[in-house]
Amino acid sequence: MATKQASTAGSGDADAAGQQQQRRKVIELEEGWKEMVVGCKKLERILAAEEGVGFSSVEYMHLYTTIYNMCTEKAPNNYSEQLYDRYPEVLEDYISKTVLPSIKEKHGEFLIRELDQRWKDHKIMVRWLSRFFHYLERVFIPRRRLPSLKETGWNCFRDLVFNAHKTTVTTIVTGMVDEEREGQIIDRTLLKNVLDIYVELGNDMKLYQEDFVVAFLKGTADYYSKKSQAWILEDTCPEYMMKAEEYLQKEKERVKHYLHSSTEEKLMEVAQRELLAKHTDQILKKLLFDDKVEDLSRMFRLFSRIDGLAPVSKVFKEHVNEQGMSLVQQAIDAAISKKSEKKDVVSMLELDFVRKILELHDKNYAYVTGCFQNHKEFHKALREAFEVVCSKDVAGCTSAELFASYCDSILRKGGIVKLSDEAIEENLDTVVKLITYIRDKDLFFEFHRLVKKLGRRLLFEKVGNEEHERSMLSKLKQNFGEQFTSKMEGMLTDITETKGEQCKYEAYIEAHLGSNPWVDLSVTVLRTGHWPTYRTCEINLPYEMAALLLLFNDSERLSYSEIVTQLKLTDDDTVRVLHSLSCAKYKILNKEPSNRTISPNDVFEFNSKFTDRMCRIKVQLPPSDEKKKVIDDVNTDRKFAIDASLVRIMKSRKISTHHNLVAECVEQLSRMFRPDVKMIKRRIEDLITREYLERDKDAVNSYRYLA
């Protein structure tokens, strides 16, 4: 009874509380909505930039609370859904009444300016409304998983305003970009803002890509297509390159100023394609290699961007080849026309040719390391071009022989070519590089070593500077291995040691016999194997005659005055000696004119045709045979090399097909020369006969190693 009473009393209290709650008046929908409309109207005035208009805290609170109340009532007075539906209507209303008309009446830049402004306004509007309607975000929207107020609000703009005008806007924007390209100043900030709209409104950049970028890239392509066609006709190659580089740089900056960063890659690709890739051939046709280094470097820079270096290197190679071949042709023509004249003149032409080839190489090598940034494509192009040039013969000489002659002339004392020490080293460096282009390198080594060259220089003390000789040999050794240089190093060592011994001997003689020996002795020690075999000259002659003849080792023709100077005999003695050699029974020298008296105007030539059955005289063979001998020796060495290589391969493989054997043999030997496939075949047959190999009975075209 007591509790019941108590509860009655409690329920009375509860009722009081409930009444208190229920005392909050229910706001009907239209009623509440009216309040909101007032607020929206004020908002519009704010947007219209009316002075002195703003929301006070009280107004804001009121609006917020109105929504709150309408959303927290129990049904049927809970108007969340209706409010959610009406919210965008506010915006739509404003858009159709105010925004769209204002945009419609404008064009061009004014249009997008208006759009930009209206978008800003819209964002503000959405922000304010979202604050008023905020409570919807707390319960209703999450529960129903609906789009947020912001999203809904922005979508209004997109659907009603933006989508209606986006094509126009894109056209205007791309138009403005083209103006800027043409050099006009445009409002970059405006463009940036407008393009930001695409980015903000488009889900995940889809709007930006589809509705802007596609058209933009096409416009860019069109623009550069026209431009490049005009430039190609008007400009020289360097001018074109410079413009291209400039415009491409500007495109890159454009991105920074108002385009989205994701556009950069595609934009550059399109521009480069139109400017460079599509016109590669024409540009390269215009390319003159006498252009400045900066121009070539620019060309390299630009083309490496579009991965288009292959055509450039091709043009480079053709250019080098052309220049090289024209030098070759010049030399051949000159040699033919000078054929009737003296030999010395011809050799001057050949040396001149080599010098020009060296210059050509140095110049183009500088291009490769400089403008072309040491790119391997260009190294390759240079190499291939020179391989062709160096494979041609000039005046019956292979380039191997010519290079050896050239080395001879710069290394010997009193040679035709006189250079400073530094220049000598540089020249030798270039020669070594050029040797790598020669197919049959072993030929060079043999000539270099042979009678006319190193051997002769050493024997007849014509070595200009021993340092240079050693330096050349060490360069050759570094590049080509020891195999060929070991003999030549041996020759140098022999001479050095000899000199040492000679000095000791002379000191000894001095000490023991006084300074008047009966015999003037000088000895040269030649270790066999290092030196080529020489045909010796056995002539029984008095000292002066021998000395005179030795002068003819350097030059086939000497005038009287040259002989006098070099021999340092008196005139009387010189005349006597010359007479005995050219006018007596044995004409070892030919005299011009061929009368029987010696006069100061005479010229003497070594009589290479001299033979006599009576005397024990062996005459040196004419130079051309020397050359043949070199070639024969090289061929013999090659046979041995091929045999050794074949046996080596078969020993390790035991069985091999013919094709594989030949291919491997060629590869092994290619460092030094290119073996003739026919020669290899014959060597294989020879090895079969000598029972190193046999044909495989079970497999056709195969061989077996015979242990």
Place this chain on the structure above:
Amino acid sequence: MLIYKLGKGSREKVQQFMTITGASEKVALQALKASDWHLEGAFDFFYSQPQISAANTRRLEEMYNKYKEPDADMIMVEGVSQLCNDLHVDPQDIVMLVISWHMKAATMCEFTRQEFIGGLQSIGVDSIEKLREKLPSLRAELKDDHKFREIYNFTFNWAREKGQKSLSLETAIGMWQLLFAERQWPLLDHWCEFLQVRHNKTISRDTWTQLLEFVKSIDPQLSNYDEEGAWPYLIDEFVEYLIENGFVQRK
């Protein structure tokens, strides 16, 4: 297996065998062993082999002695001519080559005792008449691919001069003409001409053997000739020669 180690029955069989066939004890034992000591089987075995009896061996010795040199233990040129005469064949007849092959003769126009007797035994004859009868079948052996190859390769060593490694060109050409008359190689004449004009040196064994492969596998129009193949250089040159002179069309 010494006969005294055999049982009585086996010994009897050996005796019987020897009496009937005239074979030696050794041969008798061999035959009986092969037939598991059945006498009839042993007879079959004996007669299916080209075994010559002791009497036959004697006959062969007589033959040899007829043709051999008076003061050397060899049959030489004169003896060979005599032999050819008795066989009614030309000494240049290719059948002589076949016979020499059977004899495994080391050198042309020479037969040692062993070569002569062994050869006739392997042919399975013991008299001139029997040899004469065998001539057609000997010739027919050339038609057999395998045998032809053996005979062809044998020819190189046989036709060489003593102590030489390679074959003189003249002899080689002669041999080729002989051998390929049987086998009909259309390019034979060009080959011989080419060798005389362009090569004029001896022929190596490798060239000799490889030529047969060439004849057998390459068609006369050279449509399946591979110049990158392992043919000897002389054959490569021959092909070039044919093309140069328009005897075959370039591919």
